[in-house]
Amino acid sequence: MYSSIPKGMTDLTLAIEKATNAVLTNKYNPFYYHGALPQFYLWVLFLSGLLLFAYYIPTIDNAYFSENLVNAWTSVDYITDTLPFGAVVRGIHRYAGDAMVITIVLHALRVWITDRYRQYRWTQWVTGIVLLLMVLFIGQTGYYLVWDERSLVLTRMTSSALEALPFVGPGLKAWFLNGAAITNLTLSNFLFIHIGLSFSLLFGLWLHYVRMTRPVITPPPAINYILVAVLLVFVFLLPITSGKMADINAQPTSFEIDWFFLWPYWLLAHMDTTMYWVLMIGGSVALCLVPFPSLYKAAHPVEAAEVVLNKCTGCSFCSKDCPYQAIEMVPAPAGSRFKLLATVKAYRCSGCGVCVGACAFDAIDLPNLLDTDVTAKIKALAETK
Ligand code: HEM
Ligand code: SF4
Ligand code: SF4
Structure with a gap:
């Protein structure tokens, strides 16, 4: 059944899942909320991000150092050191981002x-x-917003890498910097990209869920509390700090890598720019194509x-039971004893057979698997147990 995946891996995953069930029961088993966990962290990021946004000032001015200097770096510094619970909110935002990537x-x-x-x-x-690529880019723009030396190096590396792209490069660089060079407008652009892309994740998620009838998008409250508690442990054990304020006249070169979001910069620093783009664009396209061979190689093409x-x-x-919203109930034709009639939207049907099991009247069949065959198979399986 799991033909394209080493069977040992599937067995190991299912064994761990079963063992977790024995300890936590299947209601609280995180394996059953694998998609809901990143969704939960997204809500945490929206909420904490909103609070940070209220105090963030997207400017890079640092022409003079005085107590009254107000720029992105000082606003982040204010949030972290002065604002009540500011450091906690900043920490939650940072660690929820890391947790989202992991989950x-x-x-x-x-x-x-599990071959799904x-x-x-x-x-x-x-x-x-x-969605994953968007989340990575949103996280990177978050690092630019702090406007410390690391932000400056990342901004310069990104604009040089974009500029190196054939044809679109100069245009992309100008879009990224919001002009020909780094100015205050650059930081407002970063803020716009960071927040704008975060909201467009919602549209991406709608596309992700639209073919599923009942996607599990919320873990039980007990799991949510534990997730928040774990975030808080990290916030207090490893508080988030900024580096030195960025100075666009300086040339900082080294920076601390966050391996969740900034690994592409490690690659960029260690390889030729052309090679970097070939790897990043080629890798992303290759990942997207992973399911496609199965569309052509299917031993039994799907019959609705x-x-x-x-x-x-x-x-x-x-x-109600169809997992892919492939069955619509329409008014029954005139003269029928019943009010409604089931109709199958063939283009949405996966041929999973759930509807065959749901129907108590033998009124729905798969062309290559009749209701009577399914019942016979289930009986045979039950007898071998
Ligand atoms: C923002 C990031 C993401 C979120 C919030 C998310 C959320 C979800 C949720 C809630 C489900 C329904 C799970 C269920 O009902 O059991 C789901 C299903 C699915 N997701 Fe994601 N997902 C994300 C990214 C990804 C990525 C990166 C991949 C793989 C490349 C992926 C592949 C799938 C697939 C194939 C399913 C269908 C699984 C099934 O039918 O059992 N998702 N996702
Ligand atoms: S086989 Fe039935 S349950 Fe499965 S997708 Fe098709 S209509 Fe829905
Ligand atoms: S009788 Fe069967 S096919 Fe008709 S609506 Fe009920 S479950 Fe669906």
């Missing part, structure tokens, strides 16, 4: 290992990769479920 990667691994990414799930896979018109009572069970 997205674990979520992607989980759907890959191929065929009709390709839309979730592709939108998932795009079919309703047996004269048996359907319009009870709607199949429509």
